[in-house]
Amino acid sequence: xxxxxxxxxxxxxxxxxxxxxxxxxxxxxxxxxxxxxxxxxxxxxxxxxxxxxxxxxxxxxxxxxxxxxxxxxxxxxxxxxxxxxxxxxxxxxxxxxxxxxxxxxxxxxxxxxxxxxxxxxxxxxxxxxxxxxxxxxxxxxxxxxxxxxxxxxxxxxxxxxxxxxxxxxxxxxxxxxxxxxxxxxxxxxxxxxxxxxxxxxxxxxxxxxxxxxxxxxxxxxxxxxxxxxxxxxxxxxxxxxxxxxxxxxxxxxxxxxxxxxxxxxxxxxxxxxxxxxxxxxxxx
Amino acid sequence: xxxxxxxxxxxxxxxxxxxxxxxxxxxxxxxxxxxxxxxxxxxxxxxxxxxxxxxxxxxxxxxxxxxxxxxxxxxxxxxxxxxxxxxxxxxxxxxxxxxxxxxxxxxxxxxxxxxxxxxxxxxxxxxxxxxxxxxxxxxxxxxxxxxxxxxxxxxxxxxxxxxxxxxxxxxxxxxxxxxxxxxxxxxxxxxxxxxxxxxxxxxxxxxxxxxxxxxxxxxxxxxxxxxxxxxxxxxxxxxxxxxxxxxxxxxxxxxxxxxxxxxxxxxxxxxxxxxxxxxxxx
Amino acid sequence: xxxxxxxxxxxxxxxxxxxxxxxxxxxxxxxxxxxxxxxxxxxxxxxxxxxxxxxxxxxxxxxxxxxxxxxxxxxxxxxxxxxxxxxxxxxxxxxxxxxxxxxxxxxxxxxxxxxxxxxxxxxxxxxxxxxxxxxxxxxxxxxxxxxxxxxxxxxxxxxxxxxxxxxxxxxxxxxxxxxxxxxxxxxxxxxxxxxxxxxxxxxxxxxxxxxxxxxxxxxxxxxxxxxxxxxxxxxxxxx
Numbered sequence: 148x149x150x151x152x153x154x155x156x157x158x159x160x161x162x163x164x165x166x167x168x169x170x171x172x173x174x175x176x177x178x179x180x181x182x183x184x185x186x187x188x189x190x191x192x193x194x195x196x197x198x199x200x201x202x203x204x205x206x207x208x209x210x211x212x213x214x215x216x217x218x219x220x221x222x223x224x225x226x227x228x229x230x231x232x233x234x235x236x237x238x239x240x241x242x243x244x245x246x247x248x249x250x251x252x253x254x255x256x257x258x259x260x261x262x263x264x265x266x267x268x269x270x271x272x273x274x275x276x277x278x279x280x281x282x283x284x285x286x287x288x289x290x291x292x293x294x295x296x297x298x299x300x301x302x303x304x305x306x307x308x309x310x311x312x313x314x315x316x317x318x319x320x321x322x323x324x325x326x327x328x329x330x331x332x333x334x335x336x337x338x339x340x341x342x343x344x345x346x347x348x349x350x351x352x353x354x355x356x357x358x359x360x361x362x363x364x365x366x367x368x369x370x371x372x373x374x375x376x377x378x379x380x381x382x383x384x385x386x387x388x389x390x391x392x393x394x395x396x397x398x399x400x401x402x403x404x405x406x407x408x409x410x411x412x413x414x415x416x417x418x419x420x421x422x423x424x425x426x427x428x429x430x431x
Numbered sequence: 432x433x434x435x436x437x438x439x440x441x442x443x444x445x446x447x448x449x450x451x452x453x454x455x456x457x458x459x460x461x462x463x464x465x466x467x468x469x470x471x472x473x474x475x476x477x478x479x480x481x482x483x484x485x486x487x488x489x490x491x492x493x494x495x496x497x498x499x500x501x502x503x504x505x506x507x508x509x510x511x512x513x514x515x516x517x518x519x520x521x522x523x524x525x526x527x528x529x530x531x532x533x534x535x536x537x538x539x540x541x542x543x544x545x546x547x548x549x550x551x552x553x554x555x556x557x558x559x560x561x562x563x564x565x566x567x568x569x570x571x572x573x574x575x576x577x578x579x580x581x582x583x584x585x586x587x588x589x590x591x592x593x594x595x596x597x598x599x600x601x602x603x604x605x606x607x608x609x610x611x612x613x614x615x616x617x618x619x620x621x622x623x624x625x626x627x628x629x630x631x632x633x634x635x636x637x638x639x640x641x642x643x644x645x646x647x648x649x650x651x652x653x654x655x656x657x658x659x660x661x662x663x664x665x666x667x668x669x670x671x672x673x674x675x676x677x678x679x680x681x682x683x684x685x686x687x688x689x690x691x692x693x694x695x696x697x698x699x700x701x702x703x704x705x706x707x708x709x710x711x712x713x
Numbered sequence: 714x715x716x717x718x719x720x721x722x723x724x725x726x727x728x729x730x731x732x733x734x735x736x737x738x739x740x741x742x743x744x745x746x747x748x749x750x751x752x753x754x755x756x757x758x759x760x761x762x763x764x765x766x767x768x769x770x771x772x773x774x775x776x777x778x779x780x781x782x783x784x785x786x787x788x789x790x791x792x793x794x795x796x797x798x799x800x801x802x803x804x805x806x807x808x809x810x811x812x813x814x815x816x817x818x819x820x821x822x823x824x825x826x827x828x829x830x831x832x833x834x835x836x837x838x839x840x841x842x843x844x845x846x847x848x849x850x851x852x853x854x855x856x857x858x859x860x861x862x863x864x865x866x867x868x869x870x871x872x873x874x875x876x877x878x879x880x881x882x883x884x885x886x887x888x889x890x891x892x893x894x895x896x897x898x899x900x901x902x903x904x905x906x907x908x909x910x911x912x913x914x915x916x917x918x919x920x921x922x923x924x925x926x927x928x929x930x931x932x933x934x935x936x937x938x939x940x941x942x943x944x945x946x947x948x949x950x951x952x
Contacts, residue, residue: 153783154620154783155764155765155784156610156611156614156615156620156623156763156764156783156784156785157614157764159526159620160620164527167519167522167523168523168529170516170519171519171520171535172535174516174520175520175535175538177564178584178587178588179539179542179588180538181557181563181564182553182554182557182588183541183553185553185556185557185563186553189556227458228458228459231454231462234451234455235451235452238452239449239452239456247459247460250468251463254467255645255646256645256695256696257649257692258648258650258651258668258691259649259651260651260669260670260672260673260688261672261688261692264672264684265470265471265474265688266470267676267681268470268474268681269469269470272679273681275473296466299466300467300470303466322449323449326449326450332449332450357544360546361544361545361546362546362547363551363651364651364652364669367651367652367673368676380546381546381652382548384548384549384552388552393556396552400546400548400549400552400553403545403546403549404545404549407544407546407549408544410544411538411540411541412537414537414540414544415533606795608793608795608797609799611762611764611791611793611797612793612797612799612862613814614763614764614783614784614785615762615763615764615784615785615787615789615790615872616785616790616814616862616863616865617785617788617814617815618811618814619785622814626814627799631799631800
């Protein structure tokens, strides 16, 4: 009986499985894992202490500080925006709703360089507000405000995109019930909506934060590349690399890569937890 | 039990049960205007200031044309490569069981999470003539770093998560009974894949590819280190924008930026139309 | 040329879906597998169709060791409960599918395929619907197309898995009668799974009442009704 040589109609034959499996693993290994491994190898090429020293130079620490400050401003603002937009879009019907949703997706189709460019056109010396700002000695470009603006632009969709489908899915009934029981709007939001969206919110904030710390193109256009002052971590990496300080560049990169890996791990964890929460909502 | 007011002051004159539309919508629109709409308007106003022929003159130079061709051309090629391998990887992730499958799935998002500058210097070092991959390739006469092929490699890196993540859920929901039906009707496995599975996955493949394309066209950080950046040869359009800004040629930079956005929008519109045409029959 | 099923067993993990199932049916017979969910009737059907592998036992049909053949060479038309129509293909393309995947030397000409499609649509009482898409059809129409598609390959055996389960009562009755008519016309051995005893008794020549992976009783409808073999059969029939 040659029964064991047969495969089910929904199973691929063994040769196909091996071919596709190996192709997938080879592609991922070559394109994704190898560069990642290289970052750590180069960072540690002269030992752990050398890498640590490279990260903790005064310019390095200033870059870390600047990145953290920019993220600390951009992420909460974008979270507020995300909650606000999701509340309006998910719980109400109004004309222009679909256009609004498309608008929120805009940064994903725009090059980060263009994201920086548009603020230069508004705040730069040849821009609309440039001369007026210069008169009052307000610096947007080549200073913290510009960096924060660029960071806000490229990261604002993340929280909104998580919350909009989630809150739309959850419907209005629980909130309507709370209102009918006498709760105020804010109270309803805090006691009813927030607990329902907490995992989605966390997920969005996580992605927003990761992108905020890692953004390069948009910030590069608006920063002055002034060492110790207007360089975020990614810009600092570029500086070190262009100055042939490879250990330094890769050491700071390794720090950023570690952050990326932690983000991925948390992301997977939340996806797993979050899936449970979503399923639980559907079961009610 | 006190009855709270069930209606809030509405902007469109309709009574609404839930409160907060005015506030939330108002803040949302304000935020979007300040962050997106007004600056984007500045871009298009600046680009079209010298009129349509002025805009054309700004971008019809050999250097700009080459940069746009490089960015769009390589992005399209990268999208195709990512679609093919994205399909294979999604297939393997959804349909096969093997140790380490979860890990493979998590790693796919790396280009999403990794800062582009880090990816840039890593790819550049990897494919440089003395790099881990660059050296063996050089022995076969293939140069990747500092050539347009470096652009392709970086774009392929950056676009992969889009194709995989778009296909995974669609493959996951695919009904096995369609494959079983095809088999009972006499189709071989390859015939089933070709005639039943692929046509039904085509819209998702197209969407994933479009997203990878859109991302790759505008990509900057992961490309400029590996590309070589020689004008008219290996210079991508975003880099040209930066160069023009550094030369205070705001009008030129705006012209290229606006053109990129319009062209990308046109491509995506066309792909969307293709999808709708394909989906009309379902 | 009878269908001889001998001691089929099947385990899913620790769950024994089939515990030694045997029966014999004449060529061209209409057999109904009847029982509650979990009785193994669908598993048995899928094994006959090549969509599952049996762990033990054998099946002989048309002088062949049936279980040694992969699904696509068995020429057993299978009709699914939820139709499994290819929604990106028209009705005509769906029906023609089994003919078009044949190797060139066995593939009919385009003209032949076209006329066969028209013939089959006549048979299932859906004339003229060649260019419709499944999304444009009602449930009953879809199931008729699924039947036509399975018949297009001139099957040796026709297998139906609760084919009318997703349809309302009136449509079920119509389709049931049409199925019997088509079976009589084509003379093809038919195995039909259902949990509805009225349906089974109305349409089949032979009924296998199943429970917990075993056949409790196998016989013609009048035989089974007159003399229920076990307490379970008696109870099941009285519902």
